Amino acid sequence: MRLLTAIITALTLATALDSDFAFAPPASGSVLSSADRSATSEPLAIVVNQSNPTDNLSLAELRRVLLGGRNYWSNGRRITVVMRDPDDLERKVILREVCGMTEEQLKNHILRGLFTGEILVSPKILSSPAGVRKFVFNVPGGIGYLRLSDVDSSVKILRIDQLLPEDKGYKLRIRSQAAD
Amino acid sequence: MKADTSKKRKVWSPYHLPFLVRHLAAGSRYDGIFLLLIVSSIVATVAVFVIRDLQASNMEAQIMYTGAVRGLQRIGELQYDTQETRRATLYALTTSDSNLQVEYADQSRAADLRVRNGIAEYALQANIASKVKLASRLNLDWTHYLHIRDEVLASILEGSTREAVSLDLTGGVPAFERVRQDLNEVKRLYEQDAAERLNNLVASSHRSMWRLLAILIFTFLLSLAAVWVIQRGRMLSTIHLAKLQMEFVASVSHELRTPLAVLSSASDNLADGLIHEESALRRYGAVLQHQSRKMTALVDQILLFASTEDRRNRYILHPVDVAQVLDSVLESTAELTKKDGFIIDRDIQPGLPLVSGDPLGISQCLQNLISNAVKYSGDERRIAVRGTLERSDRGSDHEVQISVIDKGIGIDRSELTRIFEPFYRSPRVNGLQIYGTGLGLSLAKRIAESMGGRITVNSGLSTGSTFVLHLLTAKEEGQSTASEGVQHARQ
Numbered sequence: 001m002r003l004l005t006a007i008i009t010a011l012t013l014a015t016a017l018d019s020d021f022a023f024a025p026p027a028s029g030s031v032l033s034s035a036d037r038s039a040t041s042e043p044l045a046i047v048v049n050q051s052n053p054t055d056n057l058s059l060a061e062l063r064r065v066l067l068g069g070r071n072y073w074s075n076g077r078r079i080t081v082v083m084r085d086p087d088d089l090e091r092k093v094i095l096r097e098v099c100g101m102t103e104e105q106l107k108n109h110i111l112r113g114l115f116t117g118e119i120l121v122s123p124k125i126l127s128s129p130a131g132v133r134k135f136v137f138n139v140p141g142g143i144g145y146l147r148l149s150d151v152d153s154s155v156k157i158l159r160i161d162q163l164l165p166e167d168k169g170y171k172l173r174i175r176s177q178a179a180d
Numbered sequence: 181m182k183a184d185t186s187k188k189r190k191v192w193s194p195y196h197l198p199f200l201v202r203h204l205a206a207g208s209r210y211d212g213i214f215l216l217l218i219v220s221s222i223v224a225t226v227a228v229f230v231i232r233d234l235q236a237s238n239m240e241a242q243i244m245y246t247g248a249v250r251g252l253q254r255i256g257e258l259q260y261d262t263q264e265t266r267r268a269t270l271y272a273l274t275t276s277d278s279n280l281q282v283e284y285a286d287q288s289r290a291a292d293l294r295v296r297n298g299i300a301e302y303a304l305q306a307n308i309a310s311k312v313k314l315a316s317r318l319n320l321d322w323t324h325y326l327h328i329r330d331e332v333l334a335s336i337l338e339g340s341t342r343e344a345v346s347l348d349l350t351g352g353v354p355a356f357e358r359v360r361q362d363l364n365e366v367k368r369l370y371e372q373d374a375a376e377r378l379n380n381l382v383a384s385s386h387r388s389m390w391r392l393l394a395i396l397i398f399t400f401l402l403s404l405a406a407v408w409v410i411q412r413g414r415m416l417s418t419i420h421l422a423k424l425q426m427e428f429v430a431s432v433s434h435e436l437r438t439p440l441a442v443l444s445s446a447s448d449n450l451a452d453g454l455i456h457e458e459s460a461l462r463r464y465g466a467v468l469q470h471q472s473r474k475m476t477a478l479v480d481q482i483l484l485f486a487s488t489e490d491r492r493n494r495y496i497l498h499p500v501d502v503a504q505v506l507d508s509v510l511e512s513t514a515e516l517t518k519k520d521g522f523i524i525d526r527d528i529q530p531g532l533p534l535v536s537g538d539p540l541g542i543s544q545c546l547q548n549l550i551s552n553a554v555k556y557s558g559d560e561r562r563i564a565v566r567g568t569l570e571r572s573d574r575g576s577d578h579e580v581q582i583s584v585i586d587k588g589i590g591i592d593r594s595e596l597t598r599i600f601e602p603f604y605r606s607p608r609v610n611g612l613q614i615y616g617t618g619l620g621l622s623l624a625k626r627i628a629e630s631m632g633g634r635i636t637v638n639s640g641l642s643t644g645s646t647f648v649l650h651l652l653t654a655k656e657e658g659q660s661t662a663s664e665g666v667q668h669a670r671q
Contacts, residue, residue: 080338082278121339124278134282138330139337 043148043165044093044172047133047155049140052077056159059171063098065143067109068119077141081123082132084145093174094145147174219406226395237381237388244377251374255367258298262322262363264291266356269329272336273344285333292326302366311369318362325355424603424618431605431617435478439471446471478617484544485602485619485626495538495630499654502535502542502567502580503528509546510565513554521561522554528567535580535651537631542651545635548624549584549647555614556645557588572650579633580651587644596637600625624649 113119129150136142137154163170268288272281303315328351335344564585572579603618639645
């Protein structure tokens with residue numbers, strides 16, 4: 001039994017080590033090309049509090065923010081990431097398209113970041129788009145993601161690589177295949 | 181003796197206030213109905229006034245009560261919502277579930293919105309400087325607290341519980357305390373305002389009570405005055421009647437005493453055998469006959485008056501030739517008029533229609549009017565009797581008017597309405613020692629009215645009098661009046 005536990009721990013650590021590679025930008029093949037965008041795909045907006053002075057993030061910066069590589073906004077507000085439940089479709093898209101991680105890799109990354117002090121606050125988990133929206137509305141340093149149809153004026157949409165969700169070439173989209 | 185009588189009449193008594201007596205007597209005759217109507221109208225007006233006053237007071241009390249309840253409710257709601265804003269924020273501290281924390285944040289913001297609305301409503305209703313200032317301060321303090329509340333909520337949602345608690349203790353608690361004090365001040369001002377309104381209401385209620393009391397006293401006094409006037413009127417009327425009756429008795433006695441004295445003297449002379457000559461005996465017989473007829477006529481008049489006292493129609497009406505009746509009357513009064521040297525001008529319009537009446541009644545009326553003219557003609561010995569057909573001013577088209585006109589002493593204007601009262605004798609006439617029963621005109625008037633007619637008079641002092649007997653023409657009234665007369669006859 002102890003042997004089995006040791007093996008699992010070793011595998012977990014190995015996976016965690018592998019995840020370091022995941023900090024690298026995702027392979028170009030994993031990014032949705034315009035050809036992949038189907039008519040049914042819906043943009044995924046990255047939202048922050050209305051008081052947040054930041055308007056644009058590169059995809060790499062967004063990755064750093066979501067994974068705890070950056071803890072403060074330019075106005076000095078602490079960054080608080082809000083995410084959906086692990087089984088949620090939007091979360092899967094974010095993990096895959098932004099973080100380039102699996103759920104397990106993200107979990108290990110956060111545990112390690114909290115342990116080492118690199119991550120100040122673990123991501124908050126909310127079960128509904130409305131919850132995410134209200135959270136970001138209430139927390140000046142909050143950042144989260146929502147389907148574009150769930151966004152309202154209580155939050156601010158960030159440009160990613162200078163593109164808004166409606167813009168052509170916007171990369172964060174939920175494809176119908178992703179639901180499968 | 182007569183001078184004494186006139187002196188006695190100058191002594192003041194309520195009876196000598198003709199105007200008052202007349203009106204009070206009128207009040208008595210109609211059993212004070214008129215006065216009661218006036219009093220009732222005044223009381224009804226006063227009642228309307230009182231009811232309106234009470235309604236206004238009730239309305240004021242109702243508005244105040246409703247306003248007080250509503251105001252207290254709004255202040256209570258405001259206090260509750262401020263507490264709810266803070267309570268929901270603190271609830272978020274008790275859980276680490278972000279979903280619950282967001283829900284509590286939502287609740288806090290919903291309560292905060294209600295508080296903002298409440299403050300805006302209070303500011304809108306602030307009508308004095310102190311309230312406006314307080315509303316502004318409350319708004320400022322609440323905004324300050326909300327700023328801290330937002331920071332606390334953000335810290336809670338970020339997961340920094342310690343920081344949230346620290347923020348709340350250092351900033352939230354004092355800020356909320358200021359809001360609480362502001363709300364207490366709002367309540368204090370409201371209570372002060374309510375107390376003032378209550379005082380106003382109490383004052384208004386007192387005013388209403390005094391007004392009501394005054395009105396009741398006024399109404400009571402008015403009723404007393406009305407009762408007094410009615411009773412006084414009845415009493416004066418009774419006194420007046422008694423006086424008239426006494427004068428009547430005196431007058432009748434005087435009228436009877438003169439012929440009785442003549443009769444007594446003549447009968448004594450005859451009984452004592454003092455009269456032997458045939459011519460003297462004849463003269464005495466004529467005197468006795470004249471005086472006894474005079475007494476009979478007087479007694480007849482009194483009996484006639486007594487019989488018409490009930491004012492019922494005692495005549496069977498039928499078409500009468502008024503010219504014939506007038507000629508008969510002139511014939512029967514010829515002795516009277518010739519004796520005193522009167523000239524009667526008879527002027528009857530030819531072709532006068534028949535009138536509806538009773539020959540005897542018309543005759544009695546005209547006799548009384550002519551006797552009256554003779555009695556009060558003074559030195560002017562000319563009387564005119566005219567009969568004309570005139571347009572009636574009382575509904576029917578035409579009527580026959582028989583006017584008896586003299587140029588005698590006339591009647592004072594103030595006495596014109598009284599001369600038809602039974603037993604009434606003008607003080608001026610008494611002063612002139614013209615005796616009478618005071619029944620002649622009253623009797624004539626009653627007889628005329630019994631036949632459906634009337635008597636009017638037009639007179640002035642020293643210019644003479646014109647008495648007019650109005651009789652309905654038989655063409656219009658004959659049948660119906662005759663049947664009415666038959667009915668009366670059957671009764």
